[in-house]
Amino acid sequence: MKKYLVLVLAILSATNLFAQNTKMSVSAPIRVIVFGAHPDDCDLGAGGIATIYSSMGHKVKFVSLTNGDKGHQTMSEGKLYYRRQKEAQEAAKRFGIEYEVLHNNDGELFPTLENRLEVIRQIRRWNADIVIAPRTNDYHPDHRNTGVIVQDAAYLVIVPNIASDVPPLRKNPVFLYFRDRFQKPNPFRPDIAIDITAALPQKVNGLDAHVSQFYEWLPWTNQDLENVPKDTVERKKWLFAAMEKRSAVTSEIKVSLDKWYGKEKADLIKQAEVFEICEYGKQPTTEEIRKLFPMLP
Numbered sequence: 001m002k003k004y005l006v007l008v009l010a011i012l013s014a015t016n017l018f019a020q021n022t023k024m025s026v027s028a029p030i031r032v033i034v035f036g037a038h039p040d041d042c043d044l045g046a047g048g049i050a051t052i053y054s055s056m057g058h059k060v061k062f063v064s065l066t067n068g069d070k071g072h073q074t075m076s077e078g079k080l081y082y083r084r085q086k087e088a089q090e091a092a093k094r095f096g097i098e099y100e101v102l103h104n105n106d107g108e109l110f111p112t113l114e115n116r117l118e119v120i121r122q123i124r125r126w127n128a129d130i131v132i133a134p135r136t137n138d139y140h141p142d143h144r145n146t147g148v149i150v151q152d153a154a155y156l157v158i159v160p161n162i163a164s165d166v167p168p169l170r171k172n173p174v175f176l177y178f179r180d181r182f183q184k185p186n187p188f189r190p191d192i193a194i195d196i197t198a199a200l201p202q203k204v205n206g207l208d209a210h211v212s213q214f215y216e217w218l219p220w221t222n223q224d225l226e227n228v229p230k231d232t233v234e235r236k237k238w239l240f241a242a243m244e245k246r247s248a249v250t251s252e253i254k255v256s257l258d259k260w261y262g263k264e265k266a267d268l269i270k271q272a273e274v275f276e277i278c279e280y281g282k283q284p285t286t287e288e289i290r291k292l293f294p295m296l297p
Contacts, residue, residue: 032058040068043210196247
C-alpha cells in the first residue's frame, strides 16, 4: 500500500510539473523586433500588429537605425534630433512597446559591418521570434540599406563567432518584410495578412505622437501642408482617414486574408497590415505562422 501511495504521488507530481511547463510554454510571450530607417517607419509598417501583440501580453520593440535628424523643412538637425527622440518614446508609451533610436545620421545610413553587428546584437538581445524590416527596393537609400543590413544579419544571428560578445540565438527567427508599393525588380508579395480594422484607432494614436512627421514634414514633402488641420482632434481625424486609405484591402491582400481568416470573416475586414516572408530566415509552416500570429483565428 505504501509503495502504491508513493507511486501515485510521483505520478501526480510529474503530471503537475508537465502541466506547469506546458502552461509556461503556451503563455511565453512572442518576441517581435521591428527595424525601420527612421523614427516612425516601424510605426507605419507594423503599428497595428504592435498594438495587438501588446494588448495580448507579447513583447514588441521598434528600432530606428537613424536618428531622423534631417526630416524637417525648417528645424535644425540638433533640435530635430531631440524632438524625434521624444516623439518615439511617446509613441512607445501609446503602443505599449519599447522603442530605441540609434545614432546614425538621417540620409547617411550604409550597410557597414558596424551596423550589421549592431542589428545582430539587437536581435539576439531581444531573443526575437519575428524580425520585420523594409525590403531592399525603395525610393529612400536609408530604407534600402536598412533592408540590406537586416537581410545580412538574418543567418548570422545563429553563428556563435559573429558578434561573440552576445550569445547567439539557438533558433533562426522568421524574417518578414513590410508592405510597400514598389514593383521593380519584383513586387511585394502579401504572404501574411493581419486584420487591424479594430486596432487602427490605436495605431493612429501612436502615429499621432510623431507630430514633426505626420503633420509637418510629410505633408510638406507631398505639397499638402495647407490641408493639415490645426485643431488636434481634427488633425487626428485627418490622419485616421489617410491611414484608412493606406491600409485598405486590395485584391491581392484579399486573397491572403481569405487564406488566413476564411472568406466569410475576410469579407468583413477593412484594414490590414501585410508582410512578405524573407527567404533568408526560418521558413515557417502554416501552423507555425498561426502560433506566431495568435491574433489569427
